[in-house]
Amino acid sequence: MYKKSQRYRSFYLLILIIILLIISFPAAALDIGGKASFKSDIVYENSEWENKIISELEMQLFLPEERGISLENLLLLTVESDEVKLDAKKLYLKKNIGALTAKIGRQPVSWAYGSLINPIDYTLGAENLEEETMAKFVDAVELYYPINWKSGLTLVGSDQEDQSENKWGFRGRTMLAGYDISANYIINNREDDEIKRWALNTKGDLGPLGIYGAAGKADISSNRGDYKYNIFQLGSDYSYNFLSGRRLYIQAEYINFNLGPDVKRDQKFDLLPDMEIEIDDRKAEFIAANLTWDIDDFSSVGLMTVNYLEDGSSMFIPSYNYYFSSNLLLELRGTIFVGSRGKLFGEEIRALEMNLSYTF
């Protein structure tokens, strides 16, 4: 990402572009949509309670394509206590150049394939925890070249915190014998280290089960020492309709980070996005699972868990969604860490997030 001043400069430049585009489009062709949210976060951490009230307004202008160019935008206005913040989740131009599709500007870069945790995503380890909601939105240039209806190549380049830090990614995706298959390669130059990582992933069906998996290898050159690690993931999902018409959806996956011989004990790693892990052993293994139960058409309950097998600590995220109407949704989400002090999920954390949102 840019430095703050550069970020604001590019942001204002893009605001100017959006205004010019709005002026140049006929008023009838414009449509505005968005989401207004009211959030309450109650957090219990280190024997202290904290309550945050946050109001958010997401605004999106739906502009018609003009001369093969479209402007995608999603602006976020956040009000928390006395602080007002305006950010652009999306503000990019999209243009077809021959067979290529180019996207330039603030955009989400997602290499999702349906897993609960994506250890081989583009944004791996690049963001800080407080930027979690913005983690996938980067200032980037993306070129996409379709080979046929099911295959394509993607090249992405993005800036990090400083202009000297940059990240390049290449991804090929296709479908073979009913399986979605992709391969990616990333070079991430950061101030303290350089990460090179290649990975493969696939998703398909095995009888009534959905199955997926990923494998990868990362080489890190760091001023804390050079090291390597392998990534392995295997997961499955299944849904079942009960005679009452209620639906149960289950997904579970195993993730293994296997560290090379160069790793020093007690070294810290950015193994998962937004999560720095202190490794005591040569491997880090996780089990992640999600269970969703549709109570009826308007409400559902869910439970996601992440268990760190090395120390037995776990994180539980129970959730509840309720639609008051087509556009008014209540979401409740809890976070509970279970583990003794010093373990990965050993912090004394209990949190409850309530989000009431209205879309228009």
Add this chain to the structure above:
Amino acid sequence: MKNKILIFLLMLILTITLVFNLSVLAEKSKISETEEVKVQDNDKSTSELSAEEIITRRDENEYILTAYSEAEMIIRNSGRELVKEMKSWQDDENAFAEFTNPRDRGTKFLKRDDALWMFFPEAEDLVKISGHMLEQGMMGSDFSYQDMLESDELTELYNFKILGEEEYEGRPAYKLEGVKVPDKEVSYYRRVVWIDRERFVGLKEELYAESGRLLKVARVLEVEKIDERWYPVRTIMENKLRQNTSTEFLVKNIKFNPELPENIFSLQNLR
């Protein structure tokens, strides 16, 4: 004078009665247009057709080679409603749908063969959906992804036989039973259909599991003649496994055999 007043009062009563009856008649006619199948011009009735010929004539009306449509789904449960709007493009093998209502705006689906892909607009995730999801209700509705996105000729998938002829909601109808053709992959093992004997459009359909259990009932509330073919434009689907729920599917606009945008059924278009 008294007689004049009497005549005036009689005239007034007659007028009120006439107006009242006319409005009731108009209301009845409106209800019959909306709650029952619309009665418009009749085609030539045929009584000597085989089951296959009847289904083929229905397919001529309802089977889509290519189409663009705009539709609304109203999901009802115990008196409450969720409304979803969508536009879709389909040919005889593939379908592409995009939701346009505020909550789901930008959510897109692509179905090619047995594979279903979904695009989530906020993070621009493009994910292949597991096969078991095809049987689940699309966006929480009583229509499965398979119901919404498949357009196969029924004669290719089921062996039909005529069960009889009966009236359905005031329309003369053939009643047929279709059992799945061995080796064909279909969502429902058996279906019983009521087909309008004059217009050759489905009026009601009961969908059964192999065990014999009734899974869903679709009732056509309104058909329209579009481009010289009768087509159901308002259908209610009830999932018999669920209580007090139904999904109404309203076709607001449909164009048959349009020129489809280039590469519409591709992952590139889904992004």
